[in-house]
Amino acid sequence: MGIGATAGAAAVGGLALSANASDASGTPSDALVFDKDAYTELTTTVTDAAGNDKEVVYHFWKALTYVADPVDAKYQSLNVSVPVRIDGVAVNAKDAPVLLANSVGGYLPSSVADATGVGGGGTAGLPAGGASASPGATASSGGGTGEVQSGGNAMLNGRGETVDLAKPALAAGYVVVEPGARGRTLTDADGTYYGTAPAAIVDLKAAVRYVRANKGVIPGDTDRIVSTGTSAGGALSALLGASGDSRAYDSRLDELGAADASDAVFAVGAWCPITDLEHADGAYEWNWGGNVTQSTGEVVDQKVSKELRAQFAEYQASLKLRGLKGFGPLTARNYDEYLVKTYLQPSATAYLAGLSDVDRAAYLADNTFITWSGGRATFSWADFLTHVGARKKSAPAFDAFDLSSGENNEFGKDKTQARHFTAYGMKHDTTGVSGSRPDVDIPGKLDLMNPMHHLEKANPGRSRHWWIRLGTKDSDTSLTVSANLAAALDGLGDDVDHLYYWDEGHGSNTDPGDFIAWIARVTRHGKRAGK
Incomplete structure (x- = not known):
């Protein structure tokens, strides 16, 4: 008992x-x-x-x-x-x-x-x-x-x-x-x-x-x-x-x-x-890797960031997802364009349209990277990253080399407080853990914890109606995580209502x-x- x-x-x-x-x-x-x-x-x-x-x-x-x-x-x-x-x-x-x-x-x-x-x-x-x-x-x-x-x-x-x-x-x-x-x-x-x-x-x-x-x-x-x-x-x-x-x-x-x-x-x-924790480190570096400094002032290891971005490119290609609104195949090469056109510019546009003329003018004066024309906001991905500024997490963001993240603890077992759940984290372990790959039970547990695993199999018992939200300044995770979730659901024909809150951080509604x-x-x- x-x-x-x-x-x-x-x-x-x-x-x-x-x-x-x-x-x-x-x-x-x-x-x-x-x-x-x-x-x-x-x-x-x-x-x-x-x-x-x-x-x-x-x-x-x-x-x-x-x-x-x-x-x-x-x-x-x-x-x-x-x-x-x-x-x-x-x-x-x-x-x-x-x-x-x-x-x-x-x-x-x-x-x-x-x-x-x-x-x-x-x-x-x-x-x-x-x-x-x-x-x-x-x-x-x-x-x-x-x-x-x-x-x-x-x-x-x-x-x-x-x-x-x-x-x-x-x-x-x-x-x-x-x-x-x-x-x-x-x-x-x-x-x-x-x-x-x-x-x-x-x-x-x-x-x-x-x-x-x-x-x-x-x-x-x-x-x-x-x-x-x-x-x-x-x-x-x-x-x-x-x-x-x-x-x-x-x-x-x-x-x-x-x-x-x-x-x-x-x-x-x-x-x-x-x-999508087993792929979250690569997704994070693809999204926020251009922001080399954490909010703590620490400079992120660029070699690690580059290697993880390469992992994301491989994973994204394997998903074979298509973007919403007829965008076409989603890859690491075009994901920035997809996010800007499908989510970020519409989010900024809705935010600015909701301001008074005086407040909108003041916001645009403080954020000159945005072009406001015809009631629509436009900007580049690079300027958006500069606007967000310092990233929240180090590299890797989730499977920490020193087993210090909450996610390492989430995959603990028996009397072991924290374990690696990716081969990359295991390879670069700094705590003295031996082995080249995570423990044998980890892949099965990752499947049980990842909605993408069930969507790839088109689980017939899944929900058919989805409301998904994220703040554009939320660097606790990658913006691609919820976008991939939405794309997978849309590809299955589900009803998906997905958008990003402009200039909002983690936990926004x-x-x-x-x-x-x-x-x-x-x-x-x-x-x-x-x-």
Whole structure:
């Protein structure tokens, strides 16, 4: 039995835990049955996208363990919030979309156990460096020691204000599910890591299965689950959408006693996804390699940068992707042109068009690299890189030679805190690790953690609706990562809404109201209910 579980049954989150996820008929066991009456009624005030305050009365279910045999119930539990009155008007959320808002940051642990209401988001790691915070930024349970950083579901809008999608979703009449998940720094009393890859995605799949197994009992349309997340949480949201119902996770889900139900989600919202990790170093150098200085003032090793850029060119060619809007094949040679024409110039144009004449003139005077003509912004890729300035990360950005990155920790195993996950990182190791290639289990775990792997195979259980966002000044990752994700999805015929926020950094969300409206549109909420 895992941490937080005892032999037989244990009471966690108001549920009796048993050893089995379902009975012979496939019906959820008592451990995984949603108790519709075990809620607390709460009231919150939400400011919508138009700046109007709405009073929302909702029912709140706290810390429901979503697997029958948890490794650590503190993290493997979820909260449910269901609106019942909005501004005094009764709401029937029976057919409402379900927003599944994960609060993972930095691939660190996320727990909802201490949340006091919707949007509490629990505790999560969202360090300033994205997923690449040091392995020492720890969270613990079961005898370990460390720090849990506050993250929640929050992002930042263009005014530096916090955006939490859970509350506006609730105010729109949607059901909100906030799952916790294990993360890379969790250790038991013996020092064994139990939250490294692929624990987080397995947990989120188990949470989806719990919701779907309780169809007709848990409020909301469990066939219309919309997953959201930011940074590493954005990567996991994309992975959840890409890998729906993949059998590759079944044995791990069975070990947890996950419900016998689908783990496919209907739609995905992914903000600045830190993903495609085995190719992220090359992508980062292709994008930001021209900016030789980090924000710390350190000059990046140019030999390493050049070698990694060559890796990206080879990888990009192997994908055989075509750009959106008829651009044609995407290669390392034309990707700069693609980003400028398809994303960056339209992003700058939208930003400038939204300013007053006075503010636009002032911005253009400060940023003379932009040509503003006919209501359209144009500039070169080189000038854009100069505009962004110093890069956030060193080289390699993800598989650090000294095993110091959060991603190295994400691929730790047993009592080994951090491991290399690329042959290049292994070759240049500075810690004394022997061998020429990563450990034999690494390739399989990379497949389980990379949405591109599932999209290359055109997984039939994937989501068909995608909302993907990234800030143009986000040098926590490469701009090509989300663009490749969007191109792969578009090539499969999926509905893709992908854009970049001009002059915004990591964790930005400047159009939350549009996203809430997008959910209603793609799920046909209201129309399906005959409204």
